[in-house]
Amino acid sequence: MGKLRIGHLVEAGIWLTLCLVLFIYTFEFDQEIEIYKYGASAWPRAIILLMAFAAIGQLIQQWQRGDESTSNFIVAATDDGAEEAHHSDxxxxxxxxxxxxxxxxxxxxxxxxxxxxxxxxxxxxxxxxxxxxxxxxxxxxxxxxxxxxxxxxxxxxxxxxxxxxxxxxxxxxxxxxxxxxxxxxxxxxxxxxxxxxxxxxxxxxxxxxxxxxxxxxxxxxxxxxxxxxxxxx
Amino acid sequence: MDAFNNFLTGTVTLFSDPMGVLIFFSGVIGGMLFGAIPGVSMLTLAAILLPFTAHLSPEHGIMLFSVIYCTGVYGGAITAILFNIPGAPENAPTAFDGYPMTLKGQAGKAVGAAVMCSAIGGTVSCIIMMLATAPIANWAISAFGPPEIFALVFFGLAVASSVGARTFWKGWLSILAGLLIAVVGLDPVGGIERFDFEMPYLLAGIHFIPTILGFFAVSEIFAQAEKKARGSFIAPKMSVDFPSLAELLAHKWAVIRSIVIGFFCGILPGIGATLAAFMGYNEAVRWSKTPWEFGKGKLEGVISSETANNAATGAAMIPLLALGLPGGALTAMMVGVFQMHDMEPGPLVFINSADLVWVVFSAMFFANISILFIGYIETKTIINLLRIPFQYLAPMILLLATVGAYAVRGLTIDILVMFLAGVIGFFLRRSGYSVAGIVLGLILGKIGEQTFAQAMQMLHFEWSGFLDRPIALGLLIAGLVALLGSIYGAFFKKKRIQPPMA
Known part of the structure; x- marks a missing residue:
């Protein structure tokens, strides 16, 4: 399972479920707008799809490298993750x-x-x-x-x-x-x-x-x- | 000369108005205090004040925020130097050399250099801002239509997603979450209800004020509740010892280099003062002939970090005022101030409310200058306020946030939304997401969607129309390159970027 932990799966699961639920809900307001070809739902759908893509990308990265920071050193100063160990079970x-x-x-x-x-x-x-x-x-x-x-x-x-x-x-x-x-x-x-x-x-x-x-x-x-x-x- | 005359007019307007003077000094001292107290930052103060700016004039509101920005970035330097506890992330590299200097008994010199260099960095950046913003805005008025603004928003979000969170993906998810929150409510073209879940509250959209308060004030308190253990603050006996002209000249290249680095970090969206300080410090180490001396109490370390973070403040105002694009959490809140007064930041501000712009510019200039004097007072006296235990500060901040969230529309559900955003923000932060990214997405989402719709209507729904618009095309390509570069890095780059020295 690479460096994947249960927490990572839960994290990805939450994002993907959120994407699925919201995507299904977009059909509720999937209405045509006369002056606007893309209608009311194109923009939110694009965001939701990108979000699902990013959630999967995140999961793959966690599988490869665990929780390691791959961004920049700004994180060293702003990350609150260090405390996680105490309250994470x-x-x-x-x-x-x-x-x-x-x-x-x-x-x-x-x-x-x-x-x-x-x-x-x-x-x-x-x-x-x-x-x-x-x-x-x-x-x-x-x-x-x-x-x-x-x-x-x-x-x-x-x-x-x-x-x-x-x-x-x-x-x-x-x-x-x-x-x-x-x-x-x-x-x-x-x-x-x-x-x-x-x-x-x-x-x-x-x-x-x-x-x-x-x-x-x-x-x-x-x-x-x-x-x-x-x-x- | 035009700029100089405008600056004089702005200064006279600022200081001939008693309310303006009061707000100016409250901002200077408030920003410095909240910057200095570990566990809260100038963003906490700005979030708490945001709802109440509705009662101020737009000039006063924006001016207050810009002043808080200038002094807040400096405020944490003192605690970073004296106690090795940076008041805010943008002062973290100051502690690398500042604290060892304190241990060597040179605290006064380190603080003096921090005060001096913050003022220099901020003031120079402020002067460039005054000279550059108006021409850029003038150019933008003729050159920028909806396609360009959309492309700019895209570029800004693309750059911002690659910094600030633990991984690129998390940065991206943070921004997309913000964009999605911005979708709730009526759609900008046809007025169709989206994601209202049959709740009348959601019809009007999720208001950005409770969200910002939750993410920046409330979640900050929760994070402190988890940490609890805090050092004690007993200020060592010391005096502020400004560096002599000769010492300053000896470090002139460090100062100039940090100003340039800080300025470019400030202009780019999503980067801002924190990265400016780190990069300023990093470059100082890289260029130094004696890099091994850093981290052991080298004055140049303090100088390069403190110059760079303040140099970012003036620069960050350029895209905000000239193009209407906020690059960070604080400038995003300034957009909020504009919106509460039914104004949009952007090039037209220069035509419609030139007074506002120049009052803000001169306030920032004098805020940077006043760091010199207030820095002196702060070190001697205000530092004692740090002894107030955080458990007394926490309920105060939470209740101020409550009153603020309620005051916007008089809805108790806004308070609930705020605390909920606080809880969500708390969990997101400890999992390495960026709350600043969410707020940037939330604020830019509405502008982005609206300009996208306008651009598409304008180009008759032909994407190839972007090809005829070089600026828009250039920005879209730059944004795509930034995104693809980060994706490539996330998948294929094996080596992780090392934090400097720490």
């Missing part, structure tokens, strides 16, 4: 993939439950909060075993819940979370720095620049957000 990838599903679960699952129970009014809010708490619980449980995967997931969870809970209620927890992932363990500096960063941001964006940030859709978070905005402006 299949178990790590699977656990990270699992963690990354949590934010997307929050975007879907509460809606399903609401539809299933045909809930209305404040019950919807309760369902969403309970879902959020359960998913955060799962996240914290798995966080300890895969800190890097958790670091990748945390911002996505933050983004997924922002619409409901709002920037003003969620950001302080997010700051503390990121500091924890980055290796800070002492509670006192964490809280003090979080308070400092949060107040700086509020001062700059809410008080001076009047940027409207999401206040959240769910009570009591909506009230907290609105209260912060009213006080500051």
């Amino acid at each position: 299949l178990k790590w990838y699977l656990s990270t993939f699992g963690l990354l599903l949590i934010p997307f679960a929050y975007l879907r699952v509460p809606n399903w439950i609401v539809a299933l129970l045909s809930a209305e009014g404040s019950t919807v809010h309760v369902i969403r909060i309970v879902c959020a708490l359960i998913l955060i619980g799962i996240f914290i449980y798995y966080m300890r075993r895969n800190l890097l995967g958790a670091m990748l997931t945390l911002p996505l969870i933050f983004a997924a819940m922002l619409e409901d809970i709002g920037f003003y209620s969620l950001a302080p927890f997010f700051i503390v979370g990121v500091m924890f992932m980055m290796g800070e363990r002492k509670a006192k500096p964490m809280i003090m720095i979080a308070a400092l960063i949060f107040s700086l941001l509020m001062l700059l964006f809410v008080k001076i620049l009047y940027v409207g940030l999401p206040v959240g859709n769910i009570r009591p978070f909506y009230d907290i957000g609105s209260w912060v905005v009213t006080v500051l402006q």
